[in-house]
Amino acid sequence: xxxxxxxxxxxxxxxxxxxxxxxxxxxxxxxxxxxxxxxxxxxxxxxxxxxxxxxxxxxxxxxxxxxxxxxxxxxxxxxxxxxxxxxxxxxxxxxxxxxxxxxxxxxxxxxxxxxxxxxxxxxxxxxxxxxxxxxxxxxxxxxxxxxxxxxxxxxxxxxxxxxxxxxxxxxx
Amino acid sequence: xxxxxxxxxxxxxxxxxxxxxxxxxxxxxxxxxxxxxxxxxxxxxxxxxxxxxxxxxxxxxxxxxxxxxxxxxxxxxxxxxxxxxxxxxxxxxxxxxxxxxxxxxxxxxxxxxxxxxxxxxxxxxxxxxxxxxxxxxxxxxxxxxxxxxxxxxxxxxxxxxxxxxxxxxxxx
Numbered sequence: 001x002x003x004x005x006x007x008x009x010x011x012x013x014x015x016x017x018x019x020x021x022x023x024x025x026x027x028x029x030x031x032x033x034x035x036x037x038x039x040x041x042x043x044x045x046x047x048x049x050x051x052x053x054x055x056x057x058x059x060x061x062x063x064x065x066x067x068x069x070x071x072x073x074x075x076x077x078x079x080x081x082x083x084x085x086x087x088x089x090x091x092x093x094x095x096x097x098x099x100x101x102x103x104x105x106x107x108x109x110x111x112x113x114x115x116x117x118x119x120x121x122x123x124x125x126x127x128x129x130x131x132x133x134x135x136x137x138x139x140x141x142x143x144x145x146x147x148x149x150x151x152x153x154x155x156x157x158x159x160x161x162x163x164x165x166x167x168x169x170x171x172x
Numbered sequence: 173x174x175x176x177x178x179x180x181x182x183x184x185x186x187x188x189x190x191x192x193x194x195x196x197x198x199x200x201x202x203x204x205x206x207x208x209x210x211x212x213x214x215x216x217x218x219x220x221x222x223x224x225x226x227x228x229x230x231x232x233x234x235x236x237x238x239x240x241x242x243x244x245x246x247x248x249x250x251x252x253x254x255x256x257x258x259x260x261x262x263x264x265x266x267x268x269x270x271x272x273x274x275x276x277x278x279x280x281x282x283x284x285x286x287x288x289x290x291x292x293x294x295x296x297x298x299x300x301x302x303x304x305x306x307x308x309x310x311x312x313x314x315x316x317x318x319x320x321x322x323x324x325x326x327x328x329x330x331x332x333x334x335x336x337x338x339x340x341x342x343x344x
Contacts, residue, residue, distance in 0.1 A: 020192075027303035131192070161259075163258065
């Protein structure tokens with residue numbers, strides 16, 4: 001299982017970036033995203049709607065208490081990785097990450113409490129430069145080589161050199 | 173040279189995602205980003221400020237006419253890649269892309285005109301699933317194996333297992 005924990009969502013400011021975190025998590029093979037911060041039913045619904053149409057399973061939940069999420073994951077023997085520009089280059093950690101069955105990736109928004117750096121098993125960086133939690137998450141997930149599960153999909157893309165081809169599968 | 177063309181920026185709605193496109197482009201080794209859509213000096217300044225502090229060169233420009241950008245790139249023999257969920261899986265195209273010296277990556281926002289699919293040399297997808305232009309761009313750039321140039325940086329990160337270590341270099 002790969003779970004993504006998105007810290008400190010703010011309804012106005014993070015609407016799009018939190019949506020991108022959720023959709024990229026699904027597309028690149030995570031099983032679940034947990035949002036903390038402000039409660040935002042519309043955000044959850046956006047991701048769930050994509051999963052209903054494009055397939056899953058992919059779970060989306062809100063949890064008020066991020067410490068609880070991390071502690072629960074620890075109890076269940078998840079390997080906990082905080083993605084931060086200050087951490088160890090991800091290329092050096094990939095072999096280890098690939099060996100672990102259960103991973104919790106933590107991505108912050110504006111300011112991440114010091115406690116997160118300490119609670120995580122490791123702090124891992126994509127490039128040691130300031131950029132984007134969406135980009136960092138995507139690069140690491142892609143490096144793990146997983147892809148979206150698409151069971152029950154109503155829609156699927158047939159890749160094209162030019163233009164768009166979407167097939168619709170009838171529900172049985 | 174790797175150039176990123178971000179189509180149809182909208183000041184309000186895309187403020188954060190366009191910023192993420194710019195910063196991820198820089199962090200993952202592109203040389204320049206060109207924004208089209210609404211003129212947004214603050215967006216340009218945000219990226220330039222990061223480049224001033226964290227190093228470059230990385231150019232950020234606004235251009236009203238995206239067709240002109242594509243046509244100029246074609247004249248200068250750039251290979252033009254439109255990133256779209258409808259395109260050919262990027263894994264199949266990496267070898268070709270790595271051989272080309274000059275690349276223009278086009279990333280859209282809400283709705284990309286059909287003309288872009290036709291003007292591009294290729295339409296390339298990351299996962300054939302709906303997700304995020306920031307994520308798609310980051311995954312493809314990371315796969316090309318380049319990294320930010322940091323000449324003239326005032327700030328640099330020393331990767332840490334826990335916590336943050338930033339060194340400040342004095343300007344000579």
